[in-house]
Amino acid sequence: MGDIKRTEISTLGEFCLIEKLTKDFEIKNPSTIKGVGDDAAVLDYNGFKTVVSTDLLMEGIHFDLSYFPLRHLGFKSVIVNLSDIYSMNAIPKQITVSLGLSNRFSVEALEEIYFGIKTACEAYGVDLVGGDTTSSHSGLTISITAIGQGEENKLAYRSGAKPGDIICVTGDLGASYLGLQLLERERQLQKSDPNIKIDLEDQKYLIGRFLKPEARKDIIELFQKSNLVPTSMIDISDGLASELFHISKQSKVGILIEEDKIPIHPDAQQMALKFQVDPTTAALSGGEDYELLFTVDPKDLEIVRYLPDVNIIGEVKELQDGINLLSTGKKLHKLKAQGWKHF
């Protein structure tokens, strides 16, 4: 991690540590009544629905610190949770952050993580309101809970898609997965020759998509401006295919998507070919895109058609039709949910 200064965490008490790490966080939301510093945070959501999401990220499973800079890790840990709140068509307002750390981490390392957390909080207008910092026998564990608010009639569940609805996805898919493959490959190279100089400068897009993804706050704001309420919505963390299965299962509907409509960035196209991976497979199964997959009523077609960075990729079908991909060669393929498996 290349720390110049190294302060052992044990030299600070736990409370002192939390104070040190959180003192620069300012409270931005009127719904935050009481933040860090008591047994619990106090929030006020009078008249709104409260939306809560939580994630547990473990070193060696969800991230590898040999190529994941700590400040990016802090940032991304927040983003993945905010993305879950946005995907309900709600606005995240607060987060809690719990960290488990082995003694290989210094206070400076922790400050790097919190720098990333703070950057995300500022970019998304979210308040840090609590958490827990504890030691761990092995590696780094990050647990984040995000809390947001949504209007009762505008919340978008996974269960609201109806046959005939239009299926949309934001941004582009597969780039994050290919960024990860790049970093993994470079790590292997560096293992075999520690003096090797690696220039990833021309792969900034793919690596950035993996190391520093953004949550689609902008899309939720566009929905509000255009008075559009998706019939269902989910964020793409495990891969497009896996998320389509969730929509299908919970809405009890079939799915048809068209291969040539799936948005893939040119850099991802090229890198997939280099890695001898089908670009569509990378988009379907890669995951960690943190784009939004949503369905809208056909009456809203003219609205979504002109929304920037929104792609229409298919149509909701009857349950018995199953989950299918119409290939570029106009053949129908049954989709498999090859989401990202932890176990």
Added chain:
Amino acid sequence: MGDIKRTEISTLGEFCLIEKLTKDFEIKNPSTIKGVGDDAAVLDYNGFKTVVSTDLLMEGIHFDLSYFPLRHLGFKSVIVNLSDIYSMNAIPKQITVSLGLSNRFSVEALEEIYFGIKTACEAYGVDLVGGDTTSSHSGLTISITAIGQGEENKLAYRSGAKPGDIICVTGDLGASYLGLQLLERERQLQKSDPNIKIDLEDQKYLIGRFLKPEARKDIIELFQKSNLVPTSMIDISDGLASELFHISKQSKVGILIEEDKIPIHPDAQQMALKFQVDPTTAALSGGEDYELLFTVDPKDLEIVRYLPDVNIIGEVKELQDGINLLSTGKKLHKLKAQGWKHF
């Protein structure tokens, strides 16, 4: 863990696993609009303040599975979070549970943990509304977030104590710490002679206080019935001394407590002497009691005096008076915050 049946977690998918583990949880609170099964839970706290607390528990740091039965661990993990909500004078309504597990845990082991979680949810009227289950390279990690509601004018912070207020504590202190010492000693004995038969039957109270603590829901209900609002409150997780320091710091007040008023169970008294520990020290620094420490305005003296299981242990003083213990021998001792240190 003595599993008879052992199903590898890898034989179930992640979503299937969560479904299997959470299908028996019923939703009990009208404020729970949407529980497990979407990107985020949806809650409705119209007219109430939302209170949120989170904890991260790591194997080898917070618990040792060689003597901690998994169902008790599940139960206690919930309790420690609920206790944080009660200590705000609020009522917990929902929890999210995230687990990180190495492959040494079977599905049956996981079900044991969830059995304990469910028992706690039922006993305290709390809904499980979400979470995350992931693999881990080492041991078990449990992260729980509890969400509750409180009335605006009745929330009790750490910062509300005023000079002249009466200091109270519920239940008795130090027993949990001594229960832990007992279990640790027996583990050492068993290490030296694996065939040794250990009978902890007559130490049920101490061990129960450590393995299966309760949160003081009953006290919060008593407050409501008696129209009593504490001026400040905190739960005792790190030890009475440490919590008094929190009240002192955040309320900017001094503290005087009387040694002979600190409630200690007879079993704890005896065991402390066996371990050659001062019983008062065990009560001050032991921790994990999950009792409530609170202060009340002197006008409420007659109410607290007759509340069952509430002990008056001292008085809030001016900040410059410091934090002191009046010993049984009528000597004044400066208190030290010997809370439980993780690092």
